[in-house]
Amino acid sequence: MxxxxxxxxxxxxxxxxxxxxxxxxxxxxxxxxxxxxxxxxxxxxxxxxxxxxxxxxxxxxxxxxxxxxxxxxxxxxxxxxxxxxxxxxxxxxxxxxxxxxxxxxxxxxxxxxxxxxxxxxxxxxxxxxxxxxxxxxxxxxxxxxKPLMINTATTQIINEELEYFNLEHKTKMDSKALKDIYEGLRVIIALENLRIESGFNSIFVVEVHEHMGGLRQSLLNWYQNHLFIQHLSFHLTDKENIAKKYLDLLSRLQANKKSYTQKVVEKCRFLFDRILD
Structure with missing residues (x-):
């Protein structure tokens, strides 16, 4: 073309x-x-x-x-x-x-x-x-x-992400789901910027984007803690004698994960209730 x-x-x-x-x-x-x-x-x-x-x-x-x-x-x-x-x-x-x-x-x-x-x-x-x-x-x-092409394609991709969010919204949000939601928000925000550059209004209002930004930050905190647990657990797997400070650290990370997960899930529910039918 x-x-x-x-x-x-x-x-x-x-x-x-x-x-x-x-x-x-x-x-x-x-x-x-x-x-x-x-x-x-x-x-x-x-x-x-x-x-x-x-x-x-x-x-x-x-x-x-x-x-x-x-x-x-x-x-x-x-x-x-x-x-x-x-x-x-x-x-x-x-x-x-x-x-x-x-x-x-x-x-x-x-x-x-x-x-x-x-x-x-x-x-x-x-x-x-x-x-x-x-x-x-x-x-x-x-x-x-053509603007219509961009509008149709961006809307299609965003709707696919929202369909996934809706699926997760109705089920238990496990680690994979939270990671996928983080990446999905990243896609939506990028496409919204493309829509604005093309002369279209964004699909979501400013308030929703603010909630998306807050959720992404919370998900990032959760994800960093999640990676830390994975890596430390793997590091300790083959150790015969594990120092107490490492066991205490792992225990604290796991407690933090529960706290991070609860906060993230609450923000997901709050946001999804506003953007999903």
Whole structure:
């Protein structure tokens, strides 16, 4: 399809150029903060490509074809984010409890160093041309887009997320459901921004978006604690003699998880009662 480039491409272009710059920087010197920045940019690029795939639904596997070269990189960057989350959490607990967890931190730092090396090697071995191809394809498929196409596609994706929320709303919200809700909110917020850029009103009013933002932050707190429990439990699995301070830490994390989960579920119910039929 040829024609005038869609206004929403501006958002893609901004995120794309920042992502490409971060990628280039990581190829020279790997830094965890920059890796997390790149991961966040790739999340938006994937959402945009998913939107295009909904518009060009007759082109089979369009999303897979356009984003698949970034899959391994995306997974590696996500692991970097996770291990940094756990490290940040254990250091906070170290200060809060005035207690050293040196053995565990040393193990985490060793894992982080190994992971950084693996992801760095992945970056330097990734052909730079995949960025040019992604940009060219996104530009091509962003030409001649009619506002109605964008409206229909964004509404379709948002409704799918809401259908999932409605399903979870009626059942017990387990860890997988809460994680999926966190990611679903991220998609909805990104698509709402695309709608506004395209000249449409957002589907949800400002008050609802404020509740979404608050829920996302609560879900992030829950998720960081959840990751911490998973990693610490795995670390202690093969230990014959576990120091009491680690058992106490795990017990406190599990208690916190109950508190975080209750708070998140309450916010989910409150929000979903307002946005779901």
């Amino acid at each position: 040829q024609g005038k480039i869609s206004p929403i491409f501006k958002l893609f272009e901004i995120q794309f150029r920042e992502a490409k710059l971060a990628f280039s920087s990581l190829g020279k010197q790997f830094k965890g903060r920059k890796a997390i920045e790149l991961e966040q940019k790739l999340i938006f690029l994937e959402i945009y490509i998913d939107l295009l795939s909904r518009i060009y639904f007759n082109e089979d596997k369009l999303k897979f074809q356009l984003f698949s070269p970034f899959r391994d990189l995306f997974k590696g960057l996500k692991k970097v984010k996770h291990i940094r989350m756990v490290l940040d959490q254990v250091r906070l607990y170290t200060v809060d409890q005035n207690m050293a967890f040196n053995t565990y931190i040393k193990s985490l730092e060793s894992d982080k160093k190994k992971l950084y090396t693996e992801v760095y090697d992945l970056i330097v071995s990734t052909p730079f041309q995949i960025w040019d191809k992604l940009y060219d394809e996104a530009f091509h498929y962003s030409q001649g887009l």
